[in-house]
Amino acid sequence: MQAFEYSCPTKIVCGAHALRKLADELRDHHVEKPLVLTDANLVKLGVTRHATEPLEEAGIPFVTFDAIPPDSSLDVVNEVVRVYLDSGCDGFVALGGGSVIDTGKGAAASISCEGEDFALLQGAEILRGDRPPFFAIPTTAGTGSEVTLVAVVADTAANAKLSYTSYRLVPDVAFLDPALTQSLPPKLTSTTGMDALTHAIEAYTSVQKNPVSDAFATGAIELIARNIFTACETPGDADARTALALGSLMAGAAFSNAMVGIVHAVGHSLGGLCHIPHGQAMMLLLPHCVDWNLAHGVHTGFYGELLRALDPKRYDATAPEGRDAAFAAALHEMNARFHERWSVPTALSELGIDRSMLEKVAHQARYDGAAIYNTEEISEQAALEVLNAAW
Numbered sequence: 001m002q003a004f005e006y007s008c009p010t011k012i013v014c015g016a017h018a019l020r021k022l023a024d025e026l027r028d029h030h031v032e033k034p035l036v037l038t039d040a041n042l043v044k045l046g047v048t049r050h051a052t053e054p055l056e057e058a059g060i061p062f063v064t065f066d067a068i069p070p071d072s073s074l075d076v077v078n079e080v081v082r083v084y085l086d087s088g089c090d091g092f093v094a095l096g097g098g099s100v101i102d103t104g105k106g107a108a109a110s111i112s113c114e115g116e117d118f119a120l121l122q123g124a125e126i127l128r129g130d131r132p133p134f135f136a137i138p139t140t141a142g143t144g145s146e147v148t149l150v151a152v153v154a155d156t157a158a159n160a161k162l163s164y165t166s167y168r169l170v171p172d173v174a175f176l177d178p179a180l181t182q183s184l185p186p187k188l189t190s191t192t193g194m195d196a197l198t199h200a201i202e203a204y205t206s207v208q209k210n211p212v213s214d215a216f217a218t219g220a221i222e223l224i225a226r227n228i229f230t231a232c233e234t235p236g237d238a239d240a241r242t243a244l245a246l247g248s249l250m251a252g253a254a255f256s257n258a259m260v261g262i263v264h265a266v267g268h269s270l271g272g273l274c275h276i277p278h279g280q281a282m283m284l285l286l287p288h289c290v291d292w293n294l295a296h297g298v299h300t301g302f303y304g305e306l307l308r309a310l311d312p313k314r315y316d317a318t319a320p321e322g323r324d325a326a327f328a329a330a331l332h333e334m335n336a337r338f339h340e341r342w343s344v345p346t347a348l349s350e351l352g353i354d355r356s357m358l359e360k361v362a363h364q365a366r367y368d369g370a371a372i373y374n375t376e377e378i379s380e381q382a383a384l385e386v387l388n389a390a391w
Contacts, residue, residue: 004210007167008253010136010147014176014246016238019050019137022093023058025173029133031091035084036064037104038095042139045183051095051137063087070277072099073154074119074162077106084111084132091133094171095180097192098143098152098278101136105151105169108134112168119155121164129168136171139180141231141244142192142279144199144252146174154272161272163369170256176249178241186232186342189244191279193228194334196248197221198282201290202261203254204306205299206373216254221309223247232342261374263289266383269365274353283338284346287331288389294324298376303327348391358387 013021026034034055038048043066055062065083068076080103084092094104109121112131136146145151151164184192200220203213224247230240266289267281276284293299304323308315311330318326338344345351348358362383365371371378 002210004208004212006210006212006257007170008147008256010171011173012147012176012249013173015242016178018175018177019054022051022054022135022175023060025135026055026060026091026093026133029091029172031133032060033087033089034060034062034091034093034135035080035087035089036062036093036095037068037080037100038064038066039068039070039100040066042066042096047139047180047183048095050177050180051093062093063089068096068100068103070097070099071154071271071275072103073156075156077103077110077153080104080107081110091135093135093137095137095139097138097140098145101138101143101145101171102151102153104134104136105145105171106153106164108132109151109164109166109169119162131168134171135173135175137175137177137180138245138248140184140188140192140279141181141241141248142195144196144248144255146171147249147252148256150256152268152278159273160364161268163268165369174249176242176245178238178245181241181245182236182238184235186235187344188279189232189235190228190338190342190344191277191283192248193224193231193244194283194286195279196244196251197224197228198263198286199251199255199260200224200247201286201306202263202373203251203258205293205302206255206258206261207375208373209258213254213258216250217258218306218309220247220251220254221306223250225310229337232338259373260370261289262293262371262378262382262386265368265371265378266361266365266386268368268370269361269383273361273364274351274357276351276353280345280351283335283344284348284390285386287328287335288386290328290331291389292382292386293374294328296376296382298374300324348387353391355391358384358391362387
């Protein structure tokens, strides 16, 4: 067994009414005036009230910032820092999807560096100083950002997504409450769920995989596969929603330590250049990237092992030498079901992406940090082959 490190210091509060413990957690971390980060749509839908009502009942003053877009940017991060400092806040509560949580991570990191522009902090473990207390409340079951050391923020001027990696970005507490995701429509439930599935699959096949991340990854795949279609069909199913949220968190814990690979390398580039939502990009690319890996002898055997978690009946019915291919086929079938049942796009052409953009996307993907974690490092030609297959 190769040497490895594993860290997941986030406290997890999971279950119905989990946010009733928010005030106590704030007090335990000596937070007296948090900045609540969210987006305008969640405020409109009343979802943000799940976090603000417990604060009001506990008599904890707070400031709300709800101008975070679906793909947050460096400008938004810097604006959050300004509001935090001007309002005299002493901690963050981020309620939303990956964009909201990553914005909060960026702002907290910038503050720990005495307000330094977040654009100057890109890279791995270059942050310094202690960040303010940070509490993450995901409203989608996909990114896993509530337990990861990664933040991804758009540089709108460069049409690129910048990645930041540091253990100082890991939230202190994550709250998983099924009530927060029950309003998600099937399209968003499916794409965010497939994002989480991608995290788990890529963590299990990464060159940096280890026994602990493998356990989290396989557990996540089983939870997601068992519950994603139920959550789409019956949005109010609290058990399915809780299972998806937990699966997303476990996948996040896995890839935060083992990292990701080709799907994210190409997906980050697609998001930056073509403005495709991250979950949509992950869903669309995942089966084609698995196909590419298998065609080039990459991760063979690992995918077959994961078939047991993804589809145990198919695993039992398939000879060992056919399980890799059966795993890939199962992913294609999942996407086909999402497409047929809920009209979720499963091809780049359906999203209006001009084929002339693919070479530019492939070129940028080659230099994404995730490209180095495949057994075979991703080349520009490899990325282009995947993109053409997905188009």
